[in-house]
Amino acid sequence: MLRNSIIKAIPLALAGVIAVAAAAEARDQIRIVGSSTVFPFSTTVAETFGKTSGFKTPVVESTGSGGGLKLFCSGVGVQHPDITNASRRIKKSEVELCAKNGVADIVEVKIGFDGIVIGNAKSGATLNLTKQQIFLALAAEVPVDGKIVKNPYNKWSDIDKSLPDQAIEVLGPPPTSGTRDAFVELAMRPGAKSFKMLADMRKADKKGFRKISDSMREDGKFIEAGENDNLIVQKLQANPAALGIFGFSFLDQNSDKIKGANVAGVSPTFENIAGGDYGISRSLYFYVKSAHIGVVPGIQEYVTEFTSEKAIGDEGYLTDKGLIPLPGADREKYRAAAANKTNLTM
Amino acid sequence: MTDATMNSKPGTEIRRPTLTGERLKKRYAAERRFRLYGLGSILTAGLILVFLVGSITGTGYTAFLQTYIKLNISFDPEFLDPAGTGDVAQLASADYGGMVKKNLRDNFPEVTSRRDKRKLYNFVSPNAGFDLRTMVIDDPSLVGQSLDLWIKASDDIDMLTKGYVDRTLEESNRRVSDTELVWYDKLDSNDRIESRFNTDFFVKADSREPEEAGILGAVTGSLLTLVITLLLSFPIGVMAAIYLEEFAPKNKWTDLIEVNINNLAAVPSIVFGLLGLAMFLNFFGFPRSAPLVGGMVLALMTLPTIIIASRSALKAVPPSIREAALGLGASPLQVVTHHVLPLAMPGILTGTIIGMAQALGETAPLLMIGMIAFIVDVPGGFTDPATVLPVQIYLWADSPERAFVERTSAAIMVLLAFLIFMNILAVMLRKKFERRW
Structure with missing residues (x-):
């Protein structure tokens, strides 16, 4: 009897698993990919952001700068990441790849030196x-x-x-x-x-x-x-x-x-x-997909947290993690670019 | 007896080996040597194991302790609830970091310079404010009170307590400066420093602050992933093995399938990750970093192992049992479900557990589907972003903070405990199902 019910339960369980998968819907959590050098800083900001803002803590993947930009440029939509970290500037070829896949508007933010x-x-x-x-x-x-x-x-x-x-x-x-x-x-x-x-x-x-x-x-x-x-x-x-x-x-x-x-x-x-x-x-960067701002909740707030004085300022919490801050004027510039969603210019 | 011996002299004259004492001694010596080699290999393997486990435990056991500092904390209404509303939303969004800093200054009134204040703020965990916030939200009546509380120390101070900071070095060469040492010794002599069991390590998920980082997120992720792997690979693997062993005709096609299964068992695991990326993520559009997808990829990887183990377990059931059952009028399905499968179960379960243990230790295929990630929340379901134990170990081993070194070893200990638990389960299941014939 028991054996019979187990045998009957297996296909049901499988069907259940697939149904759960199909239910994967719109995202309410920021997804970040990219450089392993920026990873320790990005994760620190993500954690602080998650604890203080009321939004979900972003998921940060360490894929390397090149791998991150490739994922980032693969398209617009919730299955693609919102932000990528890079320990070098985005290349022209990568901007073109992005544009080809419909990622036209990218905000560039320089966060500091390493x-x-x-x-x-x-x-x-x-x-x-x-x-x-x-x-x-x-x-x-x-x-x-x-x-x-x-x-x-x-x-x-x-x-x-x-x-x-x-x-x-x-x-x-x-x-x-x-x-x-x-x-x-x-x-x-x-x-x-x-x-x-x-x-x-x-x-x-x-x-x-x-x-x-x-x-x-x-x-x-x-x-x-x-x-x-x-x-x-x-x-x-x-x-x-x-x-x-x-x-x-x-x-x-x-x-x-x-x-x-x-x-x-x-x-x-x-x-x-x-x-x-x-x-x-060298300089460290992150890139934000403008098309996702407002679609995935919290992106603007995360960027604000990352560019704030208390994170990347001279005595910000990222300096305790080994980030070397930009000069004050540059910080101002990138903070403004992030707030106004200024498009990247090569 | 061959013709040659038949035709020669009678049997009494056949040459026998001279079983002299010397020859006998040689044989015994060879026997003893052989046993010694065997014993030697076991001892070598044992020594390596002892060394490995010893070094991991030696560096890791301190991670189960955490330093706390007793500070006088006043829940200043000025910070928490200036308007005196008692509103929970106001209490939740208050500046607890600022309150902790103010309390630190009050506890050390002699600290005045900006530089020293920064050092002082580094004394306690940057997350101490969040702990206080939880306390206040649980009990809003704390506002306005002043209490002696044990506050979690920062990782540098924790390292100092655990003896990883060498006080004899020059000040510039250590993470803890002379002024901090003076404060620390003052606290210590007043019994305001205490090492406690690090509960947070077992009930929290990853964090960038070593003193806040825990293993629960990764353990849950591993469990969820393994559940999916087991649900998929066990039924499919066992059914495939039963069909191939009991029902399939022996022809070119089944030979081809067999060769392919054996080949798949030897394919490097990263290949399955690439397959998972192309199939599950890009084609089916399943979410990234989910235990569901991780489990599916690992199921593909463990399937060949389970099929091969199940087939040899089925093969080991004596044909006489099948024949007897058939002879008594059982249908082929009844033969399999009533007789062969129960008898083969111990072997099948052993193979499955070995496959699962392998899946537990994999990181390479998970890289491709985004499970090598920093995740602060403990996953609550199969589609929540999650990471697994070996990935957690890798991420901590890669972190610059010194305090992550002991946590890496502690995480390895947890992984080993997980494996031992699985193996004990395998032994118990085998004992339960084992039958003699």
Whole structure:
């Protein structure tokens, strides 16, 4: 008897499940996708917003900047996300993709800066690097005596006598990471450009230049350590001879274990990054789909919370999470853009 | 006996192995060595397990404690209800953060500089205000009173209590400054610092503040997802196995199906995630991040495991039982439902639980359907956004805050407990259904 009723219950249960699925309707919760670098800030704002506003707490997914923009640009409608976070500016091709799929109106909001730190264990040597030295240590091919050759440097002291006599060993993010893109753009390319020969090449043959400036060495001196910055921090602690490339918030949280190398004489501190003195820092953004404002409740209020002084201001709660604030005038500008739903201009 | 031996000399002269003591000793030694190898492998596996569980428990057990600070809190009507209306809506929207800050200043009147005030505000959890709000809404008569309350400490202070902050380091090299240490020691000497059991860890969902973050959201998400997975994969898998084993003709087509099922069992799980994205989200339009879709994707992934396990369990039922039942006049359906299936049930259940345990630990297929997400609310249904235990572990392991390190280990302990519970269930079910023939 029991067995019979169980057998009869199974198709009923399946039908029930499918009925529930079909009932998935309009959304009353904001959906955010995008960069893993902006994720800690975006989630902090989402949580505060959920607790104080009376709206549901937004769902934030960590998909990477590129993946987020792809989802964001896939169309208008509740099945598509409302906001995407990005650790770089939206590309022209992505704006075009958006437009093709009917996402014409996008509001751009810049929220602050993120420094990229080259750090090592507290017990290791204190380094003072220039971008040229970073390039020479990490590029696959470097110019030596007017010729492009495979990177011959094994020790830091081979590059410059002032650097310590220890083997080059740098742990860094993989190519899928936005941190890697930013590091290449902000440290490797300027480092390459500092050679006259490569600067000339850049004018004549941009692709050839990019190939040299963007290729990291693959002979074991540069080690791809995965997306997890905590892992890099742990490895640095275990091996004082190694250097690592990671986001500023990890240095901020682990200042008892690791220290940052000076780049061009500037140390990676909160003040130096905020002031624009530290050379390897990038801007963080989020993009809002105007067509969803008013359709999904709370978007405007979430954006207001995110751009408020108490979040991204000089002493806002996001600075406790490692966000480096924009100058006051810029904050004003983006706050106004968000309030007026000003369209993105490339 | 072969011809050769028949034709040779009588049997008494057959050469026998010389069972001398030396040879015998060698055989015994080989036997002992073999057993030692076996014992050695078990010990190695055991040691690795002990090391793994030991290191996780060693870093994780502190997450079950949380530091509280006793502060004198006055529920100042000026902040809560300046007009004195007693209206709940007014009480709900009041500035509790400001009230906490004012109370902190009152507790430490010596702090005056702006910089020190900021440090002082960092002493308690940024969410302390929300806890007070809940208290006031539950009991509006608190307004105007002044009480000694235990307030949740911030993650930095919590780390200090747990001994993760090295006081011997230079001030610039630690998260807690000298002034904060002085305040802390003052509080501590007045017995105003206490470690308590961290209930919030078990009753709250994810948060960006380590002291507020809990595991319940992920546990609920995992449960909901597994319910869907079980509901879909168990009946479909068992029915497929029964048909293939008991009814299907043996021909090219069934061979092809069998090969395909075996192949599917070895397909990397991310592929199922991509399939789920294309089918369930883009084609059927199911909601993103829902346990429903997660469960469906994981069901696809566990189906081959269940089918293969069920088929071998069915195959292990002796044919004599089928023949006897048929001989007594049972129909093929009766043979299966009354005799074969009950006898094969223990094996089928073991296979299902193994499949479920596998599904419990998966993150890769869930990435594609949006379950790698920050979700603050505990999911209440199959279509609510949810995340699962392994994803929660991954997200915490990736967070910069130091206090998430212990929480990551604690979450792993919860996941292991979940797995052990499932395995015990499997053993119990097997015992209950096991029959001898």
